[in-house]
Amino acid sequence: MGAAAAIGQREHPVEVVDLVTHYGPRMILKGVTMDVREGEIMVVMGGSGSGKSTLLRYLLGLERATSGTIRVLGQDLGGLSHREITDLRKKMGVAFQGGAxxxxxxxxxxxxxxxxxxxxxxxxxxxxxxxxxxxxxxxxxxxxxxxxxxxxxxxxxxxxxxxxxxxPRILFCDEPSAGLDPVVSSALDDLILRLRDAMGMSIVVVTHELESAFKIADRVTVLDHGRILFIGTVDELREQDNARIQNLLNRRAQPEIIDGDEYLRRLTGENMDEGTIQ
Amino acid sequence: MKHSVKEDSGSLVVGFEGDVDLQNSPQARKVLLEAVGRRQPVLVDLSSVSYIDSSGIACLVESLQAARKAGTAFALVAVSDSALRVLQLARLDTVFTIYGSLADGLAQAG
Known part of the structure; x- marks a missing residue:
């Protein structure tokens, strides 16, 4: 039973706590905690390599986490059999990036x-x-x-x-605007809003399109190098003075802020998170 | 899901109760098509339906089409806000005759 259920509150459709994942020896998500509320459109943003597509794969139960918990519609994905995850997916819709x-x-x-x-x-x-x-x-x-x-x-x-x-009770959308012109992209945003309003479903949209995010999001999760940089409303996001968020909002490449020792450890392969070159 | 079929003022009133979803919409479809087959005006009372999904709405559409082919009146009664939103999403509110209450439906159908 989740903490929310234990105290009599309704669980959110998605609850992620301290999620750590690896791709081979490389740590991808480094302790992600977030949730998606009933009837909410949650936009997950971040630059390339931020971990946003990885997070989506784990929310869909396609991969097993190294540690942490992922609860979807009240069920802990880590404790489910393949068959149980398949049953759960009947309540989850997925719109893949390429249409599939x-x-x-x-x-x-x-x-x-x-x-x-x-x-x-x-x-x-x-x-x-x-x-x-x-x-x-x-x-x-x-x-x-x-x-x-x-x-x-x-x-x-x-x-x-x-x-x-x-x-479905939850709809997951992977880069719905990718490769579309602005008019078609905007129409797709309208469709996402209509689906939520009419069907009451929770929707998770992974995107790097700022305009789309600002139009549809109730809340935004910003990932950066596998960590949560921000969770909040669009208005709250705009007010952030964090340099990395400002770079994201201004579509600037993100300069990495590291000290010399960390840089040296990375070059010499001593960073535990980075693993060895395969 | 529970259902009932009763005659009232020359119309057949088909009532559903609870959820009409993927599990039980085949049963709802059977009940509706049988009612339409009796060639009396059909009023589908949705006042006790807590949730109706797309499969339930598809059954209503199929039954409406069958009623039209048979020249029989077919209308929905007491559609919940949530069901109405789903109908409106696909513009189906323009296809169905919808009455606010069973009394209204019986008065009009009669």
Whole structure:
């Protein structure tokens, strides 16, 4: 039982406490603690290598943590079997960065795929559900097309339709705006807001797009080199005078602030966190 | 999910109670299509539904289509705010006839 449950409060859909992860010998996440509240859009930001995509993989239960806890919808991912994680994922929608549609299947078949995998619904019910979701993402009438016939923005929207086909309680979106022009990107932001408002789901968006983050976020988590640099509202983020956050907000490359001894240890491979060159 | 079917003033009132979701929407679909098959006006009372997901709404859409083909009236009654938001998301509130209360529905359907 989580601390919140123990004192009678409702647990947040996502609760991460002191999460430490490794990729081989290299430490990636270095003690991350954050949560996502019911019905909230949480944007996870950070530069390349900050650990934001890694955090998403752990929230989805795709990897096992070195230490720390990840609770999703009240369940500790570290204590779940593969089958239990698969069951939990029925309540989680994922819109992958590239859309991840199967090229050999029509758009409609792609969207219905989770229903085939996880339910015994009649085909007619599945088809109506898919068409409803296509209406929601403004792709009505596109169910018979193949993914190769769609534009980048349409593939993203189809991916959203598939991600929400089972009415998940949490939707995870990996770089939804990547590779899209500003108009299409803005429309996708509107879609995320509509989904949250109408379906009440919690949404985690991993992105490096500031404009998108400012438009949709209830709160923002900023990761920097595997550590939490900031968690708070957009307004609170703007008020931060931390140099690294200011660099992020001003889209400047982040100069690393280290002392000489640490730099030397890194060059000589003595930093425990960095491991050996493979 | 529980359900009931009763006649009232010449209409069939199909009532659901609890959650209408992926687990039980096949049962809801069966109940609805059977009611439509009786060729009487159908009022679907959602006042005791705590949650209806997309599969439940898909069943309502399929039943509405079946009713239209049969020339039978089909309407929703007492749709909750949360269900209405989902209907509005897909603009389905423009497709269904929706009454605020069963009394209104019976008066109009009759």
């Amino acid at each position: 549609l199967f090229s050999s299947m029509t758009v409609g078949e792609n969207i219905m795929l989770p229903l085939y995998e996880h339910t015994d619904l009649d085909r007619s019910t599945m088809e109506i559900m898919a068409r409803i979701k296509l209406e929601v993402v403004d792709l009505a009438g596109f169910e018979h097309l193949m993914p190769a016939e769609l534009s980048g923005g349409m593939i993203k929207r189809a991916a959203f339709a598939r991600a929400v086909i089972m009415d």
